[in-house]
Amino acid sequence: MKKFMLILMMFLSSTLSRAEDLDIGNIIFEHVLDSYEWHITEWKGEPVAIHLPVILIDDGIHTFNSKHILETGSYERWHIAPAGAPHEGKIVREDGTKPFDISITKNVLQLFINAFLLVLIILLCARWYRKHDALKEHPTGIAALMEPLIMMIHDMARENIGEEDYRRYSPYLLTAFLFILLSNIIGIIPFFPGGANLTGNIACTLVLALFTFFTVNLTGTKHYYKEIISPDVPGVLKPLMAVIETFSALVKPLSLTIRLFANMLAGHIQILCMVCIIFIMGKMGIAMTGGATLISVLFGIFLDVLEILISFIQAYIFTMLSSIYIGMARTKGE
């Protein structure tokens, strides 16, 4: 282990001598934000990246390789908005307005990968249960891995929603939980098939929270709606309470969005900072670099492990709150 550390330090010190004038903020934001290409590594000074397709809906569907627009900064009548402009880093028209951009960006590709993995894992797991008699054998392989997680959420749904309806909601809660967990964990993996900051992107968490919001508010019982529109309070307070209740119903998905987004984003930024310290210290001589590297690597390991824990906790919290909200909406009245 010590030898490994030494080699790592020497390697880093030698590569670091090339790194001059690092813009740490930029590096970090590049990593946590979406992009039109998936930068994998650098090889002999040349960046190795996957150029993803750009899809624009702007008087018709236009698709082209992002390579063209990234190299020159503009392609046909679109260009990438410069720093400080309203849609910084996005493809915009000549007048600076944004077309409907459904490009396969880094996060979208990550979304595809995660969705594919999740479907694969769960269908394989379901296949095990179809092929085997679960009454006679204990689950093996993928089924043994997934069963505790699935049953944990399934039981949580039963506890929070109630014996009558929980079967209707448990597939949604399971999908949300496993999707978030998988995305969180894949987000920690620092190289290609993972590493995109999907659950640390507010669009992703917003959609998840909206799914919960609509599930809660479109399937509520009449008691639930009555509690919002006409709460059981004395006459004068009624309109006030109705406003508060409505506001609280609207804020719930917002809090779900921000909680997951902020936690995952912060986790990514923390780890990136730890790595960046090495590069900052790289300019301060070999002893400083060595010491900083050692500390950074140790902290980095610690943060990575912590991040795995947080991945699970955040997925769990999101699902638990969703199930509690659904349970509240399924109230049968006193």
Added chain:
Amino acid sequence: MNLITPDTGLLFWMVLIFGIVFFILAKWGFPAITGMVDKRNAHIDESLKLAEEARVRMSELAKEQEALIAQTRQEQGRILKEAAQARSEILAQAKEDAQAQTAQMVQKAREQIDNERETALRDIRRQVALLSVDVAEKVLRSRLSDDSEQQALIGRLSEEATRENHKS
């Protein structure tokens, strides 16, 4: 602020993909798994209940068996005691019988011996009577060989006979 503005493209894809994933998994994924596991849990509960019932029944059976064994043992003791009693009774009876028979036989033997002795005595007595008659004849014959003697005897006899007559 790129960081906190939701990107429409990702929103679009996220709704689409998450919707599809949810649809697929809700249709073919989770219900199969949770249904099976719920079934298994029910099965396990059922089995546990059955096992508990079986256990209770077993203990009842064991108790019954114990009671049965105790009863049998008692019965055995009783039978053994009875048998011992019967044996001693039979022995006593046999002893009594034997004694009675022996006594009878001894009695019979004694009677026979008595009879024999009687006969023998009678025989002896007859022999002795015959012998004494013979002896008396011989003595008389030797005494009466001489006349004076004969005279004396006749005299004595006649005297006796007279005396007898006198008396009568």
